[in-house]
Amino acid sequence: MTATISPSTADAAPGERPPARRRPAAPRRRQKVTAGGVASSTFLWLYAAISIAPLLLMLSNSLRTTQDMAKHPLGLPLPPNFTSYQKAWITASFDTYFFNSIFVTVASVLLSTAVSLLAAYAFARTKSKLFATLEGLFLSGLMLPVYLAILPLFFMLDAAGLISNLGGLILVYGALGIPFSTFVLASFFRQLPIELDEAARLDGAGPFMTFWRVHLPLVRPAIATVIVFRFVPVWNDFFYPLILIRDQSAYTLPVGITRFFGEYQTDWATLFAGLTLATIPLVVLFLLATKQIVSGLTAGMSK
Amino acid sequence: MSATSMTTAPRRRGNTGIALTRRTGMVFVLPALILFGVFIAYPLLTALSYSFFGWTGIVRGDFVGLENYLTLFTKLPYSEDIPNAFVHNVLLFVGAMLFQNTVGLGLATLLHRVRRFKRFFQTMYTLPYLVSPLVIGYLWSLMLSPLFGPVNAVLRTIGLGEIAQPWLGNPQTAIWVVVFVTAWQWIGFPVLLYGAALGGIPEEIEEAASLDGASSWQRFRSITLPMLVPAIGTVSVLTFIGAMEAFPIPYALGGSQGNPAGATDVLSLLFYRTAFESGSSNAIGTSSAIATLLFLFIFGISMLITWLMRRAERKLF
Known part of the structure; x- marks a missing residue:
């Protein structure tokens, strides 16, 4: 029940013990090459290949022509051919989908992080039934299949003229981000000593100033986790835009891809290029922010 | 707002979680609550109610109990x-x-x-x-x-x-x-x-x-x-x-x-x-x-x- 995410553990990747606790010259025998050791590293490398091969194949095939793939299904992209990217980007409107996705993802993650920061601070700094109930309500969103409420949501957005509108999608994703973001941020705020608030108050700071000047800078690691970690499901989501976006000019990447798969069925090179384009931002994000992604993934452990 | 908080912040030993009054706390929670209420809680409750009515296209008809089920x-x-x-x-x-x-x-x-x-x-x-x-x-x-x-x-x-x-x-x-x-x-x-x-x-x-x-x-x-x-x-x-x-x-x-x-x-x-x-x-x-x-x-x-x-x-x- 204790929060796993804390300023100290979030910095160390899970699975690795903080260096300080590792005993310096433990009488650990030098690992000998044993049959078990060989078997275990074979297994690790083999599964790494199984895990990554399809993604490498996607990249490799996006650099080949369709004819080449038909002739040599297992060939390599030598020399690489980039025309399929040009085709996916311009002819198949991936430029539109891509920028729509970027806009929706960035705006909705900022929205949900901002409102969740405020709410999480209040949850951590109040003690009453009312706030505990509200926090419980938000947290229930982590487990409930909220996507089943799509029909009323559709009618509501339709009445407001927000179908096929990126603003509507941003509001929906903003709301969907609240449960996870409040959960992570509130457990962070709770670890900050109340003396901070008292000291700030003695200096004449109001509640908002205390929040803004004193607490926000201290929870920066948690904010990074929330932003990076919410980016992934919003960028990847397919269900909401499939139903809420009817106009092709407002498609985000995942819906764009389904349409594109219908139209370019036999044009394998362009299909692979499209899939790669939708994947690249995530891989870049993951490699740049492995720490945040990993701590986001393991944050749910204490639930 | 800060004036009220100032006066209601005496030393509270052993009761560390409180730094915000109810009203101030509510102001902080409100944006998230509105977003969550409008786009998650309300549609969810409405969706459950939809299943107890007969529908003709998008026009809601009579209450039909468990007939849809x-x-x-x-x-x-x-x-x-x-x-x-x-x-x-x-x-x-x-x-x-x-x-x-x-x-x-x-x-x-x-x-x-x-x-x-x-x-x-x-x-x-x-x-x-x-x-x-x-x-x-x-x-x-x-x-x-x-x-x-x-x-x-x-x-x-x-x-x-x-x-x-x-x-x-x-x-x-x-x-x-x-x-x-x-x-x-x-x-x-x-x-x-x-x-x-x-x-x-x-x-x-x-x-x-x-x-x-x-x-x-x-x-x-x-x-x-x-x-x-x-x-x-x-x-x-x-x-x-x-x-x-x-x-x-x-x-x-x-x-x-x-x-x-x-x-x-x-x-x-x-x-x-x-x-x-x-x-x-x-x-x-x-x-x-x-x-x-x-x-x-x-x-x-x-x-x-x-x-x-x-x-x-x-x-x-």
Whole structure:
């Protein structure tokens, strides 16, 4: 029940013990090459290949022509051919989908992080039934299949003229981000000593100033986790835009891809290029922010 | 506002959580509450109510009680589609659980002992989990394509040409493709989570146990496994929710109809089809009944798994 995410553990990747606790010259025998050791590293490398091969194949095939793939299904992209990217980007409107996705993802993650920061601070700094109930309500969103409420949501957005509108999608994703973001941020705020608030108050700071000047800078690691970690499901989501976006000019990447798969069925090179384009931002994000992604993934452990 | 807070902030020893008055706290919570209320809570409650009315297109008719639910179990195609789709969701759950708690747990245990390339392996195993499930589904559909797909090409190259086949066209194999692709994509999560749990076991305990002569199985059974129970619980609940909500991977592999011939149909696809593609005049009533049942089922079983795991945790310690 204790929060796993804390300023100290979030910095160390899970699975690795903080260096300080590792005993310096433990009488650990030098690992000998044993049959078990060989078997275990074979297994690790083999599964790494199984895990990554399809993604490498996607990249490799996006650099080949369709004819080449038909002739040599297992060939390599030598020399690489980039025309399929040009085709996916311009002819198949991936430029539109891509920028729509970027806009929706960035705006909705900022929205949900901002409102969740405020709410999480209040949850951590109040003690009453009312706030505990509200926090419980938000947290229930982590487990409930909220996507089943799509029909009323559709009618509501339709009445407001927000179908096929990126603003509507941003509001929906903003709301969907609240449960996870409040959960992570509130457990962070709770670890900050109340003396901070008292000291700030003695200096004449109001509640908002205390929040803004004193607490926000201290929870920066948690904010990074929330932003990076919410980016992934919003960028990847397919269900909401499939139903809420009817106009092709407002498609985000995942819906764009389904349409594109219908139209370019036999044009394998362009299909692979499209899939790669939708994947690249995530891989870049993951490699740049492995720490945040990993701590986001393991944050749910204490639930 | 700050004036009131100033006056109501005397020293509160042993009551550390309070720094905001109720009113100020409410101001902080309000933006999130409005967003959550309007876009999540309200539609969710409304969706449940939809299932108790008859509908003609988008016009709500009379209150019909449980009639929509009765339709699901007595009228075709629902009375056949629902059990068919449900079995597929269950297969997804069972398949993913088996894969994650054997291969996933094995990888995490091995990784725990490895020093070199640890980060590299973690990254490799986690990458598919972060890629869009829709992209993953389409990627595998291309790889499994009967004529030019690389999977069949590999099989032919290594002399297993006989088992090369249209994996997604064959109703016997299609659902197993969905199960495999899903389990393959999800494995990064248990590897990380089990890794974190294993990292939390103090080395001293294991060392003390082995000094006392505990065999490696005894150590696993009495130390490692109990420490892993919370992580296994989390993985089970999230796998259950994920398997019941499965949508993009089946959509990419079998389309919204769950082709071939419903062999890859799942409950979320059935809900989507009924609501948006069926053309039935009572589409809203029927699909809302499906949504409500699915909602209660997912929520109820998740709670049950959580409760069982909590109990197992208490027993093992």
